[in-house]
Amino acid sequence: MTNIELSELIYPSLSHTADEYEAMYPARDLPAGAKVTRLGPSPTGFIHLGNLYGAFVDERLAHQSGGVFFLRIEDTDDKRYVENAVETIITSLEFFDIKFDEGATLSGDIGDYGDYTQSNRGDIYQAFAKKLLAEGLAYPCFLTEDEITAVREEQDKQKLTPGIYAGWSKYREWDTDDALVSEVESRIKAGEPFVIRLRSKGTPNLSAEDTSRHTVVDAIRGELSVPDNFQDIVIIKQTGIPTYHFAHVVDDHLMRTTHVVRGEEWLPSLPIHVELFEDLGWELPIYCHTAQLMKIGEDGNKRKLSKRKDPELSLDFYRNEGYHPAAVREYLLTILNSNYEEWRMENPDADINDFEFTTEKMSSSGALFDLDKLNDVSKNTLLHIDAAELAAWLKSWSDEFAPEYAYVFKDMDHLAEILDLGRHDARPRADLVYARQIMDFISYFFDESFKIEDEYPAEASADAAEILKAYLASYDHSDDNEQWFGKIRDIATDLGYAAKPKDYKKNPDDYKGHVGHVSTVIRIAIMGRSQSPDVWAIQQILGESKVRERLEAACK
């Protein structure tokens, strides 16, 4: 039996040949320099910060160059499928303004290079597996799980690299004698289960010095030293479904992907992919292996973020806390491209998409995820979002994640006014960070959440009742800021407080305290806390009746 006969025996009736598929998916008609990228999530529906990080690179690369960004569902592992996963993936990325041009969608595929769901592409993978079989570059392997375990144990004993490769599967040499040929033939005819393995051309177990290698240029890392693969890895599983390695090579070639963006955990399997591309006679895509997002572990060392231990890895964490998508994008870009922060300082009002993103400016070492930095970025990002827009966004957040704050959104214009406090001063305040924090920050505007949190300052607590009474008596809601503060100063001096903090600092024995202590009493009576934006401005928003109401309550 020849290789061709073997391939016919295994795949007697495929709808198309490899060459036909090749012709069905010709090179894309795109402008020069246009990049084609893809995201290939497995449909567990769990999209984490790492996915978003990578998706961002894909999206920028494609859309900055007039190329195409598509979604491919990598569901070759039948055990892991989760219901509604595709929907979750698309909507969570859309939330962060990452949109696909092509690929799987909720209402079917869009684009000419489909099908975009790997489980529907069985015939395609098999056609190329058949081609490799016919050329003697692959073979059917009948090794059982137990036999493979035995091989591994023996290799362990001999201190050899574990795995199936030359010398460890007799089926690799199926054509060497007649007995083996007839065994293979009769097993296939009997319908026995088997996998298809690559017949690797590499030489097993050479030292690092002796092995021959390829140099692959990675767009992020530069030259990579890739040793020859010698593992006869499985390309088609017993089920007829391909492994990731084979699906990646076939799909990214046929879908004409130009840039493969993926995490650095794929680096060790690059030798396999290089051999596969070579065997199929295809050009390598440009690989972009991104650094892993890290975190400090309990032992004090950096470690890869894990979805079990680290809630901040889940995108739901950010949505639930109420981080604005623009802030997350802004943060991601600052850790993605080292020159972004500088660019942003020079162009505070520019659209984020005007920044020229490059893989060369990406770091090849793993970055620690830094919540402090995200918070800082977020503050500045929110400053550039219009108050009414911010209010609307907070409402949509509350509707989904925090209905207990529904009372905040009864009057949206009022809310916008509150959010705008101090944001248009010569030196704008940046104290809004994320939705939950904002809810707390503005809580004193609402009777539902207003409460006295801080105590009167020691310097003025004895006079608190008197201060408030005097303030209430003199209160005129139509006073401007200057008139208003003049009255406070009068109350302070009448009661023996310094009108200027400096005077008090100079001669502390001459005064009970200074005007700041007096105003803090008022601040606490109205806001319940000693820190807040400008009191006069807050009173204007709060309205006269509510101000009086709170003052009267505090006098008692």
Added chain:
RNA sequence: GGUCUCAUCUUCUAACGGCUAGGAAACGGGGUUUUCAUCCCCGUAAUGGAGGGUUCGACUCCCCCUGAGAUCACCA
């Protein structure tokens, strides 16, 4: 253990082989302000090795050591 990758302040990072190793976050101090969690200014702090080599000159290039990470499936 094998293989691959990475290594500059506490953190993220910048520096054609050539300034006093720069910026941002955090932290500390000061200032502005009626208060502050805001704003402004200033400051602390690093090239893993008292390794070897190339060079007039090394953070940068080569080698060694050390450390960290990833990976070794019919999972992706």
